[in-house]
Amino acid sequence: MSAKEKLLYAASRLFEEKGYSGTTTAAVAAMAGVAEVTLFRHFKNKETLFRETVKQIQGSVILEISDREGDPDLRDGLCHFAKTLCRYFMEQNRTIRMMLFESIRNPELKDLLKEGPMRSVTRLEFFFSYHISQGRLPSVDPRIYADSLISLVFGYTIGLVSLKEKQDINSELEYLEDIITTAFLPELKH
Amino acid sequence: MSAKEKLLYAASRLFEEKGYSGTTTAAVAAMAGVAEVTLFRHFKNKETLFRETVKQIQGSVILEISDREGDPDLRDGLCHFAKTLCRYFMEQNRTIRMMLFESIRNPELKDLLKEGPMRSVTRLEFFFSYHISQGRLPSVDPRIYADSLISLVFGYTIGLVSLKEKQDINSELEYLEDIITTAFLPELKH
DNA sequence: TATGTAAGTAAGTAGTTACTAACATATCGG
DNA sequence: CCGATATGTTAGTAACTACTTACTTACATA
Structure with missing residues (x-):
């Protein structure tokens, strides 16, 4: 692993935990195991390091949720989608929370x-418009369904990790399934 | 206004915008219009100032959402609740985003x-159990309804303020109403 | 053998940061 | 009017912070 890669990896971990102003260039270099001056040879300044770090964090996001797009079962597809998104938000929750905060000033x-998230909205829109075309849902703008499902899962997951002491992922996913089949599109239940 | 009050007010604005490590005691004192040393006479250290600030920020939260608890119209009550909550999250969004981040380390x-949010969950539970008792909803745990509505509104609002460039509050509230009547409990629509 | 490249070491700069000490002044209740 | 309490002023400290300079080492390639 090159010095630059090591620096980006260390930076991503530190920025994610301590935010921009809580992270020092010295700490990044130390965690990467390189000299601080090397950091400034690869990155013009701390701001540049931060930006490049954020880019590569988000670049590593792979959402493998599309495999149910043509699912014949709307309810199953929905739950699968929601759970996958929930797991993704859980994994990325610290990065997300940090960026939510840093974007206030930046x-x-x-x-x-x-x-x-936006990429998943597009995916979800396809999913819903397919099921609308099959007559399984009233023909309204599929974006409404997509936005509301993403909002629901996002809000649920971020609330979860931010408020609860300890989370048992599996029982949280089950509860999310309950929420979706009971309150979200309950007409699907039977 | 006493020096202490001025300090707490200035601190709340600065911490909310710049977070803990982005805020300096000098800046707080300057914004409050008092000498920095006065800050340390009232608060043992920066950490104490932060904690007391956060306490009073949250202490000032008044949720006036209870006035529809016995509303005979489930759909109207729901929309009213959602909109009020949405406005609250919008107003408080920077504080919320800051605390979401700071709570990673603290x-x-x-x-x-x-x-x-938790107080509103309790309120909402009452609302839903009333309507369940009236036979307007299937008799499941009202907490499921409460959790999902709050998650939905929270996720929608935080997503909104964090992703969109400019928001027109009224049209966002209208869209939220669309979401609720279309995707959330759609059986209410008629 | 010569040269370029990536990295390290060591030292330092100029500014910031949380926090303290000592002393002076203002304000206000009794 | 007195004395206590609150606040200001000034100065300072020790550590930290982003970033720079000058020079060195190791290795690969021409």
């Missing part, structure tokens, strides 16, 4: 934040 | 975060 981070 | 902040 609005261009919004674009990077969008890349993750 | 887990005791979770308790303070809970006070706001």
Whole structure:
């Protein structure tokens, strides 16, 4: 692993935990096991390091949720989608929370934040428009369904990790399934 | 206004915008218009100032959402609740995002975060159990309904303010109403 | 053998940061 | 009016912070 890679890896862990101003260049270099001056040879300044770090964090996001797009069972597809998204938000929750905060002062981070969730909105829209075309849902703008499911899962997961002491992932996923079949599109239940 | 009050007010604005490590005691004192040493006479250290600030921020939260608890119209009550909550999350979004981030390193902040949203969960539970008792909803645990509505509104609002460039509050509230009547409990629609 | 490249070491700069000490002044209740 | 309490002023400290400079080492390639 090159020095630059080591620095980016260390930086991602530190920025994620301590945010921009809580992270020092000395700490990043130390965690990467390289000299601090090497950091400044690869990155013009701390700000540049932060930006490049954020880019590669978000670049590593792979959402493997598309494999149910043509699922014949709407309810199953929905639950699968929700659970996958929930797991993703859980894994990335610290990065997300950090970026949610840093984007207050650095609005261009919004674009990077969008890349993750927004891509899933498009995916979900396809999913819903397919099921609408099959007559399984009333023919309204599929974006409404997509937005609401993503909002629901996002809110549920971030609330979960931010408020609860300890989480048992499996029981949380089960509860999420309950929520979806009971309150979200309950007409699906039977 | 006493020096202490001025300090707490300035601190709340700065911590909310820049977080803990982005805020300096000098800046707080300057914004409050008092000498920095006065800050340390009222608060043992920066950490204490932060904690007391956070306490009073959350202490000022008044949720006036209870006035529809016995509403005969489930759909109207729900929309009213959701909109009120949405407005609250919008107003408080920077504080919420800051605390969501700071609670990564300072887990005791979770308790303070809970006070706001959690109180509304209880309120909502009453609302739903009333309508369940009236036979307007299937008799499941009302907490499921409460959790999902709060998750939905929370996720929607935080997503909104964090991703969108400019928000027109009224059209966002309308869209939220669409979401609720279309995707959340759609059986209410008629 | 010569040269370029990536990394290290060591030292330092200029500014910031949380926090303290000592002393002076203002304000206010009794 | 007195005395206590609150606040200001000034100065300082020790550590930290982002970033720079000058020079060195190791290795690969021409």
